[in-house]
Every structure is written in structure tokens, then in C-alpha cells.
Amino acid sequence: MVFWPSIVVATPAHSGVGATLTYRSELSLAPGALVRVPLGSREVLGVVWDCPDTPPEGLTEARTKVVAGVLEGLPALNGCWRQLVKFSAQYYQRSLGEVALAALPPQLRELDSTQLARRLKRRAKAAAGVPPTAPEALQGHDLSAEQAEALQALAAATAPVLLYGATGSGKTEVYLRATQAVLETAAPENEAPTQVLVMVPEINLTPQLEARFRERFEPAFGAGSVVCLHSGMTPAQRLTSWLAAHTGSARIVLGTRMAVFASLPGLRLIVVDEEHDPSYKSQEGARYSARDLAVYRAKVESEALAAGGALLQAGPHPRPLPEGEGARGGGVVNPRCQVLLGSATPSLESWHAADQGRYLRLEMPGRIGGGALPRLRLVDMNHQPKGAVLAPPLVAAMGERIARGEQCLVLLNRRGYAPVLACHDCGWKSGCPHCSAYRVFHKLDRTLRCHHCGFTERVPRACPDCGNLDIAPVGRGTEQIEEQLAGLLVDVKRPDGQPARVARMDADSTRLKGSLEVQLAALHSGEVDVLVGTQMIAKGHDFRRITLVAGINADSALFASDYRAPERLFALLMQAAGRAGRDAAQSGASEMWIQTWYPQHPLFVTLKKHDYPAFAAEQLTEREQAGMPPYGFQALLRADARTQQAAQAFLNIAAEQAAGLPHRDQITLYPAVPLTIQRVANVERAQMLVETDSRGALQRFLSAWQPVLHACRSAPEAKGLVRWAVDVDPLSI
């Protein structure tokens, strides 16, 4: 008998190759099976999507190729996984093949059946070799009342849950307990053991979280029970983690946004920590939001489970869960897959969903131990000595803290020594020859570096234009603040009589593998008294001895053109403040200092009260009036070209050709504009905003627009176009 499997292979969105390719096979192949198939002159990895025993109309044996082999020993990817991939491709306007293959570990593409069999055997051996050391060891903290309540509400919830918990309220313990509850639930016979997916914005930033999950679960569930998935791993490590998750030997996957696509046959809970974090949105390929996909995935998994494990073979369209099922009356819906989004500063999208009742909001307003949130102190820079980078009262306050054995954090969102180097004689500035941006002065290695294209040169001895020897840095970055603080605090002594120690943590200082851990450890152990850094110091860390946090240049974001800038600034400052006073004993005296020229700005007034709900309500009102997300729906059409003219021409032709497409009358297409940083690496960039008040209309319009966009590529006016892309639900405009 001959079968005619339709198979998904890696095809870029623009290749024009259809969603699936038809092959022949003498075996019936399960949907989701991984196969190797010929494509052109190569043999590539493919995923079986369907396997009918009749050929599609018009296809003959002569015109189809034969499946080269099946990756044996590997279970098929289940229906939920395939549905997630299919939805992502449709929603984010990419090809099915691109999304499906990008969701698999890259190394899987290179293995044949024999190599894979060897891998699997080694895996099985390793998994069997590490039994739990202490099956009963699942010690956690005694829960606070708020944690216990949140967990109880979570257990009964049927909607996605938004855990709105203050910084230091103990959200991690809630994740751990919720995970434990899932892992202790036995899966039905012949089904994969229960699994949990925990997502974090940047795993390297929070080695603490990984350690907590390992400590808690490995003694009870074995050393292979917790695996990581993120882009910092080697291809071999990623494959190992992926296989462990796919075969069910890993019970917990801890990962960054890419982990949302992990194959998890026993998935029962998805945790999205710091759900507001922009790094959940991919900025290349399919520009997906891992947070939004997590919510979708949990829904699909729940429906499949409710349908009795049929894993969606029946139909691709998820049904909504019955309203309020199980939430009241104490009954718990089982089995299902829950999604738990956590943050002290939720995204306005999630906050709005909770306002509307689509998500269940659970609150943990108090800090563990009853500590207070830090007091906000605004330093009016209008009243400080002219040219002062750090206000004298702030430096004095830091000195007092250090003398008492406490620690300080100084936040500045700009790395390097100074953003520009300039000649005051002729006006030369350290522009990048390849980008419409300045190169940043890095004093440590005396280079000028472009943070957009990477172009790096030694600092010139004299002005390249006029020969003036006196070229000087303008503005300041973390390197300079570190240097200045070391000088300003030179007479300050720690309680042990040693001089105060200032360190820096940013993308430069943490470039080498392992250096971030070393720097964090130095802070935790008290070796360092002041840590200067970019936003990476504000994220999720559980510092115990920080009592003062200072934001020294927040103003630039106050007047940014991007309508999301206030949301991001508020979240950043509140998260930064949240690093202070986490030890309840010291929290009463903890402070967040902000240097600003605009102390009356309403954002600071709300921040002073730590009133996130008030801030969110204000922002949402503004967004509603302006028809902005989450009330309106947006996409960006982006074009990169050799000239700005060609980039814009492509966008304009695409807009013209959109006439008559479905839902065109509900869609606003804005004029094509250059990006803020218009040229990067000698490529000119432009974009066009697509806006509507209906998500459905946007989706259908974009789908219909795809073939038009492909065709516009070859318009003579667009000659020089390098690439184009659609970004659905863009985060920055």
C-alpha cells in the first residue's frame, strides 16, 4: 500500500513553497512523526502533518519523492504541539515550515536514526542512573497567608491566572508549590508523566531561580527532572534537554521564550515569571509573544485533556471551556493545563484582561515578613550644583548606608563610558559610518563601539576632522558612573574598616561565560558595596542587603515618542525599587532615589505611592481614548532596503495594492516612515503601521495581504529591497 504523507519542512516565509509538501511512503506515518525527506539535492528533517492513503488531486508517483526515513525511537509530536505551531504560523504570518522547524532543537536536523538511537539510549541510561535521593524531600517555606490563599484560588481557577504580587511577596514559592502539586498528580496509565513549563525572561540573569527549582525538586524526582532550554546552551545541550522533555523524563522545563515550543506531552502548568518583560516577544523570524502563546497553549492542552486525551486529532479549532466550570462549588477541573502569569508590574494587556474577567487576578500585596516597600525620594536636579552627575545628598546617603554595612544599587540604562565623543572645536561627533547612530566611547579598552552594528575602532588620538587633540566624552554611561562613584566614595569605610567597593554589571562586564554569576555572587556575599548597572540589575534578583536603589537618568524615557515608554519606565523603576529592603528587618529604612528634572511629573507621583493599579488605570484610559492596544490592534509592516526611498516605495506599493482586500475598510494604513534609527549596518529601515479595532479583521486582512506583499517585492520601485517582515502586536513602534 502507498501512503501520501503531507510533510512540513523548513521553508522561509518568502520561498513561496506551500504549507506542506507531499511525499510517498510505504508505511503509514503518524501525524507528528519526525522524518527525513529529500528536498532538492539535500535530505532534510520534516514533520508529518497528515498521512492519507490517496494522493492529492493531480499528483502522481512520478512527481513525488519517497520519504527517506523515520527517526525511530522518537514518539510523534502530539496534536497540541502541532496546533500550537499551526496557530503561531497563522497568527504571526509566517510559514508553517519555518515555525515548526524553528521550534525543534537545531541539532535534530543533523542526526540520522542511528545517531539518534545512540542518543536516546544514553539518555535512558542517564535518567535511570539518578534515582531520587530523598523522595519525600519537598521542604519549602511555611506559606504566608497570602501565598496560601493564592494557591488555593489557583487550584480552583479555570481561567488564566494573573498573579499580581508585590516585589518580594514570594511569588517564586507560589510557582514552586503549584509545580509540586502538578508533579505529585499521577498521570493516567500509559500517559506521559505530568510536566511543568516555567518561563523566565533571561535565565542567565536569574541563576537563583534555577537553583531553587533544582534544590526543591531534584532530591524528590531525580537529577534529570529539571532541565533548561535557552539560547545560551550549546546545540548538544539543547537537544539533550529537548529529548528529556519530549520523552517525559524531564518533569520541569525552565526556559526562556523559546521554551514555549518545547514538546511536553504531559504538560499541566505553564508559569510565566515577570510576564511584563519585553524579552518574551521575539524580534526576528516569527515575531511571537511567548506569553501570549503560553496562554493559547494552556487552552489547547486543556481542551485536549477535557476531550479525554484525544489530543485534538478531531479538529483544529479549540472550543471555549464552559463558563465558570469548577471555579465555584469547590470542584476542581481535572485534568487540565493551567497558565500562571506573575509580576509585580503586569503588562497592561494582562491587567486589562483581568479587569475584563478573562483572566483571574490574584493579589499578594504584602512583602514576606511584612516589610515595607522602599520610600521614594525624588531629587530635583534643578536645585543641584551645576554639572553634578550624582547629586551630593544621594552620594552622602550612599556613604551612610555603606558605613552601616548595607548595600546600594545604581541604575543607569546606558553602558559604556559616554554615549558620544565630540570635538568642541569643529563639532565632530563619533558617528557610526554604517548607522544613523553615534558610537559609544568605552574607556576601559579605549574603543568607539557602535551598539547597533558592532563596528569598533580605537579611539582616535585627535579629532579626525580638524586634528584638535581635545576631544571629550559627552553624556555618561555605566563605566563613567562606576569611576565617579569610586572617587566620590573614596573616604567611606565599611564597618570592617575596608574602603567601599564599587562594581559594575552590564552587558560588557558579563560578556564572558560565568562572569555574571561571579558578579552576582560578589554582591550576595557582601564583597561589593555598590553595584552600578543597566536594567539587568533590576530584574528578579533576591538581594538581601540592598537598602538603597538609585535611578540616575530616568528622564529620557519620560518624553519618548513610543506610547509604551511610560509603561516600561514605570515597571523598570518599580522593579528596581523592589530590589531594596527585601529583608524585612531593614525594609523600614529602605529607599529608592530618583534624580529628575521633572519631580512633578505624574508618573513619579504615582510611583511614590507604589500604586500600580492607579498607574495602569490611567494608562488604560489614555489607551482607550486613543484606540491603542489593548483596545486596538496593531501590526507593523517593516522594510529594509539599500535606500530609504526603496524601503518606503515597497511599503507604499503594498498599501496601494491592499485596496479591495477583505476587511480593508476596517483597517487604517498609516504613511510609511523611517525608523527612529533609520540606518543600521548600511541598511535603510522603514515601517508602516497597520491599525484596527478588530483582531479578527486584522488577522484576515494580513493573511490576504501576504501574497500581495510577496508580489510587491519585485516592483521596480522597490529595487534594492533587502527584506520585509510583518510584526503582529509589535512592542515598539
Ligand SMILES: Nc1ncnc2c1ncn2[C@@H]1O[C@H](COP(=O)(O)OP(=O)(O)OP(=O)(O)O)[C@@H](O)[C@H]1O
Ligand atoms: N513563606 C515564606 N516564608 C519565608 N520566606 C519566604 C516565604 N516565601 C518566600 N520567601 C522568601 O522571600 C524572598 C522573596 O521571595 P521571591 O524572590 O519569590 O519574591 P518575588 O515575589 O518573586 O519578588 P520579585 O517580583 O521582586 O522577584 C525570598 O528570599 C524567598 O526565599
Ligand SMILES: [Zn+2]
Ligand atoms: Zn553602526
